Amino acid sequence: MVLYSAGRTTSYPVDPPPVGLRFHYLGGGDEVGNVGVVIEDADGTRLLLDYGLAPTSPPRYPIEAPPVQDAVMTHSHVDHIGMAPWLCANHRTRLHGTALTASLSEMMWRDCYKISSIEKYPLAWDKRDIDTALDSWYHHDFGQSWKHHNWELTFHRAGHIPGAAMLHVQTPEKSILLTGDFDTRDSSLVEGAKPVLADILFIEGTYGGRYHPDKMEETERFLEAVDRVVRRGGTVLIPAFANGRTQDVVMILHKHRPHLNVHVDGMGKRVAKNHLSHPSFLKDASGLERAWRWAKKVSSKSDKKKALSADVIVSTSGMLEGGPALWYLNRLRHDRKNAVFFTGYQAEGTGGRELLETSHLNIYRERVYVPLETEQFSFSTHAGQKEILEFAKACQAKHVIVYHADAQTARPPLLAALQEQGHTVHEPQNGKSYIIQD
Ligand SMILES: [Zn+2]
Ligand SMILES: [Zn+2]
Numbered sequence: 001m002v003l004y005s006a007g008r009t010t011s012y013p014v015d016p017p018p019v020g021l022r023f024h025y026l027g028g029g030d031e032v033g034n035v036g037v038v039i040e041d042a043d044g045t046r047l048l049l050d051y052g053l054a055p056t057s058p059p060r061y062p063i064e065a066p067p068v069q070d071a072v073m074t075h076s077h078v079d080h081i082g083m084a085p086w087l088c089a090n091h092r093t094r095l096h097g098t099a100l101t102a103s104l105s106e107m108m109w110r111d112c113y114k115i116s117s118i119e120k121y122p123l124a125w126d127k128r129d130i131d132t133a134l135d136s137w138y139h140h141d142f143g144q145s146w147k148h149h150n151w152e153l154t155f156h157r158a159g160h161i162p163g164a165a166m167l168h169v170q171t172p173e174k175s176i177l178l179t180g181d182f183d184t185r186d187s188s189l190v191e192g193a194k195p196v197l198a199d200i201l202f203i204e205g206t207y208g209g210r211y212h213p214d215k216m217e218e219t220e221r222f223l224e225a226v227d228r229v230v231r232r233g234g235t236v237l238i239p240a241f242a243n244g245r246t247q248d249v250v251m252i253l254h255k256h257r258p259h260l261n262v263h264v265d266g267m268g269k270r271v272a273k274n275h276l277s278h279p280s281f282l283k284d285a286s287g288l289e290r291a292w293r294w295a296k297k298v299s300s301k302s303d304k305k306k307a308l309s310a311d312v313i314v315s316t317s318g319m320l321e322g323g324p325a326l327w328y329l330n331r332l333r334h335d336r337k338n339a340v341f342f343t344g345y346q347a348e349g350t351g352g353r354e355l356l357e358t359s360h361l362n363i364y365r366e367r368v369y370v371p372l373e374t375e376q377f378s379f380s381t382h383a384g385q386k387e388i389l390e391f392a393k394a395c396q397a398k399h400v401i402v403y404h405a406d407a408q409t410a411r412p413p414l415l416a417a418l419q420e421q422g423h424t425v426h427e428p429q430n431g432k433s434y435i436i437q438d
Contacts, residue, residue, distance in 0.1 A: 003124040004064040006090040011431040012066035016044040020437035021174060021200065023401065027052070027062025029428035030407040032206055033079030036062040037403070041171055045149040048093070049167060049178050050074055053082035055112070057321065057349060058121050063431050065091070070148055073097040074180025075164035076104035076243060078112050085109055085129035088136040095136045098155060100163030100278040102137040104243060107270055109133065115322070159183035159192040160381045161244035162281040168196050177395060178202040181404065184387045185215065188251035189244065189275070191283050193391070200436060201397035203388060205405030208414030212384040222377045223256050225341065229373070230260065230311045234337030239325040239352060241318035241344060242267035247275060247288060248379060249314050249343055254291035263307035265298035265324040266316030298324070308332065318344050320351030320361065329370065330363045339373040344380070389417055399436055401426040
């Protein structure tokens with residue numbers, strides 16, 4: 001099914017702005033995920049940053065992109081790259097990203113296609129478009145600038161996940177920084193982002209208004225909870241996202257609890273292989289390698305059965321929306337010694353949220369009772385309120401555009417605090433054009 005036919009439905013204006021810099025969100029302007037933003041100057045130099053979809057059920061899609069020669073993909077999460085195959089197939093757009101983002105994109109697109117087919121969700125691109133997109137990549141390293149007409153573009157580390165980049169744009173008039181998803185705090189996998197001087201800062205506000213718990217304390221709370229379940233003879237199931245979280249959790253367990261019997265299943269195994277073949281994007285490549293060798297990788301039906309008696313199982317999907325995690329849960333739920341520990345936010349309408357709120361869950365289309373201990377831990381790799389404010393200040397940004405944030409809950413407290421810090425703050429809506437002149 002085709003959601004939009006090229007050139008018919010876009011909200012983007014035909015002509016360049018008369019003066020200054022125009023920005024226009026196709027998605028992600030006033031919501032989390034689903035990101036696509038076009039920036040353009042009076043000379044008609046234009047760039048699209050990210051083009052994703054929100055993997056909710058059903059998914060949310062951005063507004064149709066106008067023709068763009070070049071698009072920058074900040075990182076390989078599907079809410080940032082999910083619609084790129086449509087761009088490449090319809091506009092022959094070139095994709096710019098780090099080598100690791102490009103390498104991970106194939107797996108993410110194929111998985112996205114598979115889920116859409118199974119769930120019968122419409123998707124604007126098909127399998128052949130993945131191949132076109134894979135041929136459209138141009139790789140750039142951190143700190144190495146390239147020319148885009150009369151703009152100079154440079155990637156900087158974004159933290160968040162391996163390969164994630166912030167984009168710095170130097171136009172003849174302005175210095176602009178777009179963060180993508182970012183975190184200034186280190187994780188097991190990556191170093192945190194460092195500020196870059198900019199007149200105009202586009203910043204993600206997923207965790208606006210929220211303060212992260214201290215990382216060491218949260219890790220300790222998590223490890224103690226794991227110990228408690230293992231002591232009573234139970235197995236901890238940790239549903240985890242494939243791209244970033246799975247590897248992070250395995251590294252934490254390996255570092256602090258090397259005596260535990262930890263099994264890993266799901267797409268996170270292939271992601272880790274990709275990470276290990278791009279060691280320069282990791283904070284501690286040999287640490288990941290050791291942790292990965294230590295964890296038992298599930299690769300067959302008999303491995304799966306063996307894993308049921310493990311201390312810990314780390315498996316996709318992170319929100320209990322399919323994946324091997326459901327297979328494990330369906331068996332583990334009969335013994336109350338077992339537990340389910342979440343390490344990330346559980347979105348409205350997902351299996352994870354349902355389990356936390358009702359102790360029930362749909363497994364293979366049947367609603368079942370899961371009387372297990374559940375617990376939530378915060379291992380977020382997005383900057384929180386404190387980190388966002390410090391970052392904007394250190395960038396010395398005159399203008400700050402807050403996007404990738406819930407417009408009702410996360411954005412208002414962040415806007416107020418940024419204003420107090422002296423920035424001119426913008427709260428974009430999808431489908432509208434804004435011009436910054438000064
Ligand atoms: Zn995102
Ligand atoms: Zn992300």
